[in-house]
Amino acid sequence: MSLIEGISYQLLQSLLMVLLAPLMLGWVNQCRAWLQNKSGAGLLQPYRVLRKLFHKDVVLAHNASVLFRATPYIRFGCMWLAAGIVPVLATDLPFSPAADVIALVGIFSLSRMFLALAAMDIGTAFGGLGARREMMVSFLAEPALLMVFFTASLISHSTSLTTIVQTLAHAKFVIYPSLAFAAAAFLMILLAENARVPVDNPATHLELTMMHEAMILEYSGRHLALVEWASAIKLLIYITIGIALFLPFGIAEAGEWSALPLAFGALLVKLLLAGSGLALLETLSAKMRIFLVPEFLGTAFLLAVLGLLMHFLLES
Amino acid sequence: MGMHFLQPLNLVAGVILFWMALGLFGLLLQRRPRLITGLLFPAGAAGGVFLLLIGGYAMGDSSQTMVLGFGLPDLPFHLRLDSLSCFFLALLGSVAAGISWFASGYFRTMQGSALGLLCLQYHVFLASMGLVMLADDAYLFMVAWETMALSSYFLVTTDHHLPEVHKAGFLYLLIAHIGAIAILLSFGVMQGGHGDYTFGALREAHLTSFWASVAFLLALFGFGAKAGMLPLHVWLPDAHPAAPSPVSALMSGVMLKTAIYGILRVTFDLLGTPLLWWGALVLALGLVSALFGVMFAAVQTDMKRLLAYSSIENIGVIFVGVGLTIIFHSDGKGLLAALALTATLYHSINHAFFKGLLFLGTGAVLHATGERNLGRLGGLIHRMPWVAALSLVGALAIAGLPPLNGFVSEWLMLQAFLLSPGLSQPYLNMLVPVAAAALVLATALSAYVMVKFYGVIFLGQPRAENIRQAHDAGWWERLGLGWLALGCIALGLMPVAVILQLDSVTHALIGQDLGNTAAKSGWLFLTPVAAQRASYSPVFFLTVILVVVLISFLAVRLFYTGRLKRGPAWDCGYPAQTARMQDTAEGFGQPIRHIFGPVFRTQVELPGADDLKPKYRVIVQDRFWHLIYLPIARSVEFSSRQIGKLQQGRIHVYLLYSFLTLIALLLLIR
Numbered sequence: 012m013s014l015i016e017g018i019s020y021q022l023l024q025s026l027l028m029v030l031l032a033p034l035m036l037g038w039v040n041q042c043r044a045w046l047q048n049k050s051g052a053g054l055l056q057p058y059r060v061l062r063k064l065f066h067k068d069v070v071l072a073h074n075a076s077v078l079f080r081a082t083p084y085i086r087f088g089c090m091w092l093a094a095g096i097v098p099v100l101a102t103d104l105p106f107s108p109a110a111d112v113i114a115l116v117g118i119f120s121l122s123r124m125f126l127a128l129a130a131m132d133i134g135t136a137f138g139g140l141g142a143r144r145e146m147m148v149s150f151l152a153e154p155a156l157l158m159v160f161f162t163a164s165l166i167s168h169s170t171s172l173t174t175i176v177q178t179l180a181h182a183k184f185v186i187y188p189s190l191a192f193a194a195a196a197f198l199m200i201l202l203a204e205n206a207r208v209p210v211d212n213p214a215t216h217l218e219l220t221m222m223h224e225a226m227i228l229e230y231s232g233r234h235l236a237l238v239e240w241a242s243a244i245k246l247l248i249y250i251t252i253g254i255a256l257f258l259p260f261g262i263a264e265a266g267e268w269s270a271l272p273l274a275f276g277a278l279l280v281k282l283l284l285a286g287s288g289l290a291l292l293e294t295l296s297a298k299m300r301i302f303l304v305p306e307f308l309g310t311a312f313l314l315a316v317l318g319l320l321m322h323f324l325l326e327s
Numbered sequence: 328m329g330m331h332f333l334q335p336l337n338l339v340a341g342v343i344l345f346w347m348a349l350g351l352f353g354l355l356l357q358r359r360p361r362l363i364t365g366l367l368f369p370a371g372a373a374g375g376v377f378l379l380l381i382g383g384y385a386m387g388d389s390s391q392t393m394v395l396g397f398g399l400p401d402l403p404f405h406l407r408l409d410s411l412s413c414f415f416l417a418l419l420g421s422v423a424a425g426i427s428w429f430a431s432g433y434f435r436t437m438q439g440s441a442l443g444l445l446c447l448q449y450h451v452f453l454a455s456m457g458l459v460m461l462a463d464d465a466y467l468f469m470v471a472w473e474t475m476a477l478s479s480y481f482l483v484t485t486d487h488h489l490p491e492v493h494k495a496g497f498l499y500l501l502i503a504h505i506g507a508i509a510i511l512l513s514f515g516v517m518q519g520g521h522g523d524y525t526f527g528a529l530r531e532a533h534l535t536s537f538w539a540s541v542a543f544l545l546a547l548f549g550f551g552a553k554a555g556m557l558p559l560h561v562w563l564p565d566a567h568p569a570a571p572s573p574v575s576a577l578m579s580g581v582m583l584k585t586a587i588y589g590i591l592r593v594t595f596d597l598l599g600t601p602l603l604w605w606g607a608l609v610l611a612l613g614l615v616s617a618l619f620g621v622m623f624a625a626v627q628t629d630m631k632r633l634l635a636y637s638s639i640e641n642i643g644v645i646f647v648g649v650g651l652t653i654i655f656h657s658d659g660k661g662l663l664a665a666l667a668l669t670a671t672l673y674h675s676i677n678h679a680f681f682k683g684l685l686f687l688g689t690g691a692v693l694h695a696t697g698e699r700n701l702g703r704l705g706g707l708i709h710r711m712p713w714v715a716a717l718s719l720v721g722a723l724a725i726a727g728l729p730p731l732n733g734f735v736s737e738w739l740m741l742q743a744f745l746l747s748p749g750l751s752q753p754y755l756n757m758l759v760p761v762a763a764a765a766l767v768l769a770t771a772l773s774a775y776v777m778v779k780f781y782g783v784i785f786l787g788q789p790r791a792e793n794i795r796q797a798h799d800a801g802w803w804e805r806l807g808l809g810w811l812a813l814g815c816i817a818l819g820l821m822p823v824a825v826i827l828q829l830d831s832v833t834h835a836l837i838g839q840d841l842g843n844t845a846a847k848s849g850w851l852f853l854t855p856v857a858a859q860r861a862s863y864s865p866v867f868f869l870t871v872i873l874v875v876v877l878i879s880f881l882a883v884r885l886f887y888t889g890r891l892k893r894g895p896a897w898d899c900g901y902p903a904q905t906a907r908m909q910d911t912a913e914g915f916g917q918p919i920r921h922i923f924g925p926v927f928r929t930q931v932e933l934p935g936a937d938d939l940k941p942k943y944r945v946i947v948q949d950r951f952w953h954l955i956y957l958p959i960a961r962s963v964e965f966s967s968r969q970i971g972k973l974q975q976g977r978i979h980v981y982l983l984y985s986f987l988t989l990i991a992l993l994l995l996i997r
Contacts, residue, residue: 065887072896074788076708078719081876088875092868108852109867110729113738117729118868120774124726127778131910134706134787135898139910146778147918150771157741157767161760164745170861218899229896233883305922312764319760323748 017105021095024104028094028251032243033057035250035286042290057243064236072133072229082129083230083237089122090244098176098262099251100274111170112160115252116153119204122241123149130226137218141225144301148210148222151308152203155196158315162193163256165322172255180259188325192318194257199311201253203304205246208293210304220298250285254278335385336393336408339416339461342374342381346454349374353446360438363446368431369803371450375427378420378457386413387831392463399466405525407463410831411596414672415460415588421814422580422679423453429687429807430573432800433694445485445571452478452577459585465514465524472510472585476503479582482574483566495565502562506552510589513545517597529597539598543605546593547612554586554642557616558951563639564623568631568699572690575631579638580683584675587645591671594653595836606653607755613646614762617769622923624776626916626947628701630689633780634682637725640769641678644740645671647766651743652837654755661839663746666855668833669826669841670739676825677732677818681724684811685780688718691804692784695797701783701912703791710797713805715785720812722781724819726774730865732818735825735853737770742861772919779915788906820865822853913945920947928953 037054044051071080095106096115110118127142164170166187167178203210206223215221227238255262261277299307349367356362390409397404408416430449434442455478458471480503484496518524519532534542548559555563567575594601620639627633648671655664689699691714698704708715724731744763750756789795800808818825823845830840841855848854854862883889898904920927928948934941973984 065883068888068890068892070892070894070897073893074706074709074896076786078708078786084876084880085872087879088872091875091879092871095871106867106871108848108858108862109864109871111861111863113741113861114729114734114863114868117727117734117738120726120771121723121728124723124728124774124778128782128786131778131782131786132708133896133898134906134909135896135904136901136908136910137898139782139787139914142778142782143910143915143918146775147922150768150775153771153774154764154767158764161745161763165748165760169859170742170745171859174859216899228899232891233887237879237883302921305918312768316761316764319764320757323757323760 014105020100021104021106024099025091025095025106028097028099028247029091029240029244032247033061033240035247035282036243038283038286039246039290039293042287043294046290046294057239061236061240064231064239065233067232069232069234071231072135074133075229076132078125079129079132079229080234082125083234083241085125086122086241087237089118090241090248093118093248094244096172097248097251098172098255100262100271100278104173107171107173112164112172112175113157113170115172116157116160119245120149120153122245126226126238130229133229135229137221137225137228141222141228144222145226148203148304148308151305151312152200155308155312155315156200156204158312158319159193159197159200159256162189162315162318162322165319166190176255176259176262179256180262187322189318189322190257192314192321194253196311196315196318197253197256199307199314201249202292203308203311205242205249207289209296209299210307212298215298220301250282250289251278254281254285334391335381335388335413336391336406336461338381339378339408339457340393340406342378342420343454343457343461345374346371346450346457350447350450350454353450354443357440357443360435360442363442364431364435364437367446367450368427368434371453372424372427372431372807375420375422375424375453379417379424380420382413382415382417382420383828386410386417386828388413402464402466402524404467405463405527406461406467407526408461410835411588411591412460414676414829414832415584416457418584418676418679419453419456419460419581421676422683422811423577425807425810425814426573426576426580426683426687427807428810429576429690429804432803432807433571433573433690435801435803441485445482448478448481449574449577452482452574452582456581456585460588463526465511465518465526465529469507469511469514472507475582475585476500476507479570479574479578483570483578485571485574486569489569491565492569495562495569499562499566502552502559506549506559509545509549509552511549513542513549513593516542516545517593526597530599534598536602539600540602540605543594543598543601546590547605547609550586550589550593551612553589554583554646555616555639556612556642556646557619557639558955560616560620560639561949561952561956564632564635567635567638567686568629572631572686572693575634576683576686576690579635579686580679583638583642584679587642587649587671587675590649591836594649595656601653601657603654603657603752603755606650606655606657607758608650609646609653610650610762613643613648613650614765614769615643616640616646617643618765618772619643619926621769621772621776622919622926623947623949625772625779625919626927628912628916629699630692630701630704630780630784631686631699633701633776634685634689637773637776638678638682640773641674641682641725644737644766644769645674645678647762648674648740648743651740651747654750654759655743655747656837658750658752660750661837662841662844662856663743664837665830665833665839665841666739666746667743668837669829669855670736670743672829672832673732673739673818673822673825674736677724677736677815680811680814680818681721681733684721684808684815685718685725687804687808687811688714688721689784691800691808692797695800696794698791698794704784704789704794705787705906705909706785706789707794707797708785710794711785711799714800714808717805717808717812718785719781720815722777724815726777727770728774729863730819730869732815735819735822735863735865738863739855740766742855746856775919779912783910783912783915787909790906790909790911820869821850822863822865823850826853826855916947920945926950 130138130142393406395404455474462468552559624636651667727733747759932944
């Protein structure tokens, strides 16, 4: 594969992820509306929201520092980088050696830390509260996520996402019990890290329950647009990581232009299913009390560690 | 002959003498404080830079020895410079340089004899740490070790009129000496009855595995006490905050590493062939220290105590690396041992840089505000932009975030964990991933701690009136902070170059290095084992993020509006917001206290229903203090009271004792 071809693949995938992320959010919201017997705002609503926010002026608190203004851009940059690393359509992209799964977790961690610091920057009651809760969720979810990745990398003897996905996609169909545990843990982490029900509620502005929304309360205009967009990309990345780890079938090797349409079709079907599944899950469950969140995430962590141990007991 | 004096060993010895001389000059020049802070401290920093250069240059050379004719009669001092000492000397020099620059600004308000003494103690402290790494016999090692302990004790008690500083100094001195006794005994066991205490002879002495284990355990105890390993950590959270900030930085950043140097020297060099269970023990102690340290750091309300507990965590992480190295090495997995050892050394130097940086940052804050209590700080990013920006680098680095240096060592260590399958011990095979989970939890918690640390000090609104007048640090301070921050960035962005340097150390200690594989994909991509297995490129990482930030910034400006209005904070529409409504350090500790409740010894005082002045008080204490230290202290007091009864103060009673002793001896030696 020539370098030019590789880079064009890379840019295509990153652009696709960044541009389609709001659509995925729209699909999840639409499915949830349908499940709740509402007509819904339409698939394109997140784009309209972004457009509206970009056109508005920013209202910045008197106390805001440079950190507060830089964070939306940094978060957006982190998510763009992550979107370039995860194998979505094809494996073996030129960006992928820059970061393996551990570094991928590091990217999320970096963007989260900046957001938490920005939330504390204004010095309001809700900002600090949101930052504290977000960091509480993350210090439980991040180890669990790494454990999930470790299970996958022990199976494929690599922490590089490309190698993991290639191994899992092209191996003969084998059922790994460890991966089943890891998948359950991953689903729980996905809900927690993307501020979804039952851990957090993206639609709430009720003081006592909000986490992510409390952090971004002071953002407005283009800053808010970038933060929301980055969150949408993050959700899409998490879903595609889940697909890449647990349902990698149909992904194209790099340079196989002919396999691309099939890969795209397979990805689309998987994404639609995952989005409706997420909506179903959110409709069926209720937001849990904040003190139950550590138990929820502790369970995820234990499931992931169990998966890891399962690998050692049964598969090695 | 002329070239002979330019040997690296002579140059290192020269830097050590230079530091000693600076200390003496400080004492002589105590009437000229400008000269001490403006000349002597920067000169000491230049010595540090020189040491870094020699250490880096000589790391790949073969070892050099030297015998100095002074010392005890018939016991000359032996010096030796090898790659391990070069590495730790480079660490000492590079971090000491930044700290000395900072110190020349920080101490400029001090006057007279106090400053002269401080200058002496400070430079003797530096010189003794250098000498610890050069010593090639047990005598010189112990002399240097004790000089280090005493000079740092005097530095800790600089503010000796405060009772808590006094107490912290005493506890430090006590545990330092208990540790020193253990190290001395360890050397005694290692010489194996020959009576020759040069390190060369200790290497040659062949011990049975029992005596080797005894020597190792004594060394682990002694060096663990210096490093702040659990359960010998109690002095650390008291002593490090009590010292002036540059000294805290030196103690946390460098002095703790002399203990790591000692444990590596004893385990891999002097004892030679470590046993598997030593590794498991060190690994377990390291994990417990790491988790304990970070959990306690999360509930602290004093910014320097928070950093001290975070040092316990990082020392724990380094011990985890040492333990892994021992396990892999004794199991015959050379490449993995090299990987784990590289991660250990890398984390040692990383911790020296970011902890030094953060302690200096708290020093600047303390200087500007007079406050150490997190409950009275806040919003300093507006008043102290330099310190805030440079401390942010340290906070992100210590939280283990890419592309800074903390992430590299964490990444290497996790790679070593992930390569563990295939150990000959099946139980160990199972436990290693669980250990990886615990390590990852500790790292994730350290990000939590750093959000608390940075957010409460630098962000938000000032929590007390007096800090609104805080001023930014001076240029010397900025230079010191900037040097250390630059180190954090450089160590983060150039892992391949650093690892190639470290290879000579790992090669000397365990006979294996990463050079063949780590740099295989060029300097841009770090591939510790193989490119398919794992790769990481911090430069690439940073470039992509920066490019996207730039493009998105320009695109937003180009296509949309750049208009901005300033207004009051919204905060869900609450009208009356004060600085007291912000989240506090205690608030940030609350989830940790809630989730990890049994770890802490917590006393809560709740107000009654009809209290007119309700008070809510939470006291968090260290369980080890009550489980181990207080019972020991009580039994020591009890036994000394009992022994004290022998002392009657009357001459005929003492004559009676002599008489009884004589009778007893006559009966025994009949």
